[in-house]
Amino acid sequence: MSDANKFGGTGPVREAHKFDATALNRWMEQHVPEFAGPLKVEQFKGGQSNPTYRLITPNHEYVLRRKPPGTLLKGAHAVEREARIMKALRQTGFPVPTIYAECDDASVIGSEFFIMELVKGRIFWSATFEGVDNEHRHLYMEEMNTVLARLHKVDFISLGLRDYGREGGFVSRTIARWAAQYQKDSADAGSEQAMDLVILWLKENLPERDETSIIHGDFRVDNLIFHPEEPRVLAVLDWELSTLGDPIADFSYNAMMYRLPSDILGGIAEFDLKALGLPNENEYVAHYCIDTRRTDIPNFDYYVVFNMFKFAAILHGVKARAVRGNAASAEAATVGNRFVKVAQLAWAAAQRSPSTRK
Incomplete structure (x- = not known):
């Protein structure tokens, strides 16, 4: 279940979820079209079961979603399924972020991940739609x-x-x-x-x-x-x-x-x-x-x-x-x-x- 504060801003990467940003920068140079660093990494606040990060470069922003580090239950935290369904739905015009790249090599940042579009817009925390007349x-x-x-x-x-x-x-x-x-x-x-x-x-x-x-x-x-x-x-x-x-x-x-x-x-x-x-x-x-x-x-x-x-x-x-x-x-x-x-x-x-x- 998602937390109501999950995208309520970003902050420093939590200690348990830190990774080598330099290694990620090198990987993105090879796999993400038109990527150019340097790369700044922040983590979205809240309790996502799959850690989610904001990646900031001088000219672009991305979202990285990864499996948590450590030993996981079989089939849990399957970020590859998330990427698969979003890529498939994107073909139909359904509103999902664009997937830029996927990585199944856990050695890059410690677990599998994918990079997707950062969609900017309005998020409501309740269906009362606060702020709308x-x-x-x-x-x-x-x-x-x-x-x-x-x-x-x-x-x-x-x-x-x-x-x-x-x-x-x-x-x-x-x-x-x-x-x-x-x-x-x-x-x-x-x-x-x-x-x-x-x-x-x-x-x-x-x-x-x-x-x-x-x-x-x-x-x-x-x-x-x-x-x-x-x-x-x-x-x-x-x-x-x-x-x-x-x-x-x-x-x-x-x-x-x-x-x-x-x-x-x-x-x-x-x-x-x-x-x-x-x-x-x-x-x-x-x-x-x-x-x-x-x-x-x-x-x-x-x-x-x-x-x-x-x-x-x-x-x-x-x-x-x-x-x-x-x-x-x-x-x-x-x-x-x-x-x-x-x-x-x-x-x-x-x-x-x-x-x-x-």
Whole structure:
């Protein structure tokens, strides 16, 4: 999950993430078109799981994204997947940064990395779109919705991405994976009755529909760069969780903001949407349906509960790592303690859901 402050400015490179900038400069001279140093390196603030750097030269700026140094879990921090999906989507005109070069030689800076375009624009930390007047806020919300719908309509087979994930069974596999992780982490982080009930409910009410598209996996407003003055997305960031999966699961993760408070994933549940000029949840869902040529989304509430469950499991894992003393952030324990709140929100939503089988 991305941190709300991840691109909130840059600072000195953190000690654990330092590398030989001279070696990188030499590599870029050979592999990045029109590159000319000298090179200055800064690190974006916040908690990205893949360290991200701003590279500054006299005439140009770039972004470097790398695997963290050290021993990693198999398949984790796959920056090569991020580069692959962005390069493929760029061919369709989808708004992603240009990839300039990739390096699979860990000896250059200590881990694999890629260099991409630094897209300058406007980043919002909440879908309240602070700083935009009420008359135009809905345009920004609609643009976010339209861009996600556009992603889900991409023909992944024609782009050579059929092996980017597994077709079918996405929701059931995800439930099984995170339920198992929750059980494993419970030894350190404890269990929660609401979470246990949600897992059972999700398994008992699994929808029969099955659909596959490219999914982003963390499509939120703070992973978008908007034009400085227009309601137009210039770039979608953070493709680390992208795969082939259920587009409704992906969309409902984005729409989950309507059910969450502002201190959890920038939720907008407590805001007066009409006063802010923003669409309500039903209008937001209807917009997506029009863009993807659907009449409606059956079992929409099920997918919201599914995403709350997944996020709760992630928070539970953060709490477990904090208890074990190996969490990545000093704030990990505080973040992890939100697990109970999200699990209870998920169970409350499940109880209200018409998806529940009688």
